Amino acid sequence: MLAWLDTLLQGTLLGGLYALYATGLSLIFGIMRLVNLAHGDLIVFAAFMILVLSQALGIDSIIAFAIAVPLMFAIGYGLQAILLNRTLGADALPPLLVTFGLSIIVQNGLLETFSADSRRLHVGTLDASSISLGGFAAVGVMPLLGLLAAVVVIIALNQLFYRTGLGRALRATSDDAETAQLMGINNAHIYALAMGLAMAVGAVAAFFLGARANFDPTIGPARLIYAFEAVIIGGLGSLWGTLAGGIVVGVAQAIGARINPEWQILAGHIAFLAILIIRPRGLFPRMAD
């Protein structure tokens, strides 16, 4: 019984990481109906960026992470302004295929630069430290911080959306892009800011990805899939729903792994399918599509 509680706990912590992957995806879909198929690869890219910064400058991963967040914001902004804004329109095909091409480019660029070796971000004594919970279970400090980071990121984004002028512009563009433009909002700039935000959150996800497990250039697509499952399970348009969706995927994977280690990933996919069949619009839907 206690062992199962431990499984639930570890799954929830894993779900926090998945929610971090998913928040950026959910954000840009909400604002511009764009699904970025390179999302997972860009998170892995950010993880390598943190690694390179910390090695090249001889600084702690945490400081490198603090530098990577604004850098990824700038990359996201540039990517949207230069490339992805050109693909937006009534046709859903161009953004899908361009981001798919981008995914292949980023993944192979990383492979060429860093080889297929597994890497890890080291965070000093936090690497292996854990908090004991009265004997039956222990939680790793980094996984716990990952879940907390997901909560903090979602609170911060909600504050931004509902308390600031920029948030109003983002919501207005999401509701009706043409009318927002008539009201003097520069949609191209708003979209670029949204992608910048998504990539900044991607950098947070990358830090916790690298600090709790090994990563290599090929793992991006799987991160995209977990993120996607979290978004759909949670329901489109709700960031708290996305967090819940991430936790559902994480817990399902932990339970699957507990029954048979080979079933971990499969169990997550099955949970996703089950929810898609029972509740096609997710657990907490807010948007029509």
Add this chain to the structure above:
Amino acid sequence: MQIADPAIARKLAAGIAVALLGVLIVLPLFASRALLQDLFFVFTMLALAQYWNLLAGYAGLVSIGQQAFVGLGAYTLFATTIAGLDPLPAILIAGAVAAVLALPTGFVLFRLRGAYFAIGSWVAAEIFRLLLAQMKQLGGGTGMSLGPEITNSMAGLDFIKSAFDMRISAARDTALYWLALCLVVTTLTAVYLLLRSRQGLALAAIRDSEPAAESVGVDSVRTKLLVYVLAAFGTGMVGALIYLQKARISPDAAFSVLDWTAYVIFIVIIGGIGTIEGPIIGAIILYILQDQLAALGPWYLMALGTLAVIVMLVAPKGLWGVLSERFDIQLFPLRRQFRQ
């Protein structure tokens, strides 16, 4: 109009196509085995590209999960031939199994729209990959091989061997080449006929405006499901043929998104999406690029990805779109015109 009558251009093109088909049929009698193997690659990739194009270019179903049906077809071929079936009927059964499994898959995936359908189809392929990795009888995660007693037992192989005085390996390449040629010609014909039929008209209507199509009585879900299942049937047969040639399978290879979907997407985009001619050009270009650049490894894939992104931004209708607009040619006429 001052340009030549398009009907004459079409008749000329049809004549050339028939002559080309004749040459391709007799080719094994004097071509090298390397050339036959290269053409096998081109034909199978072209067939996969036609099915993907049918989904994405005509039915608006952008799938990133067609590797599901390549893998299912390939595994069905392995399972049935090991059980004693001749490889030829096994290819047909592989298509049927893929089509049958496409029904429930489509039923679930059609709840997702647009971009979400794309990733959903990928998840479906991952589920099939993980399930097959659990099947110890079929080699589990590491996969298995087909022995020569199976690959050399194909019906007709002995006939080719004695009729053309070939060794068994050359006869095998010839037979596989003819099968690939037969499959790609059937695919082109089937796609063409489907698009010219009432269902094809319904597809075009859905692509242009789904609500408008439904308002005039088109059942869009049924039409899309039909195309999805048909594409799965064809893709499954191609997958079975590819793995009959490889004679070695593993879940990671048979369900590879890169090999069976990414390359296929590049073929269609670069050649021209939403046309039958486009993927033909795209498959030839991919073959040339692969031949020249594949040794560069990751650089090759980066170049291919960049090319696809540029084509999508600059000429979204691909090379064939540019050519066909510039010279007003159409080899597979699908546009419906009013009589003057």
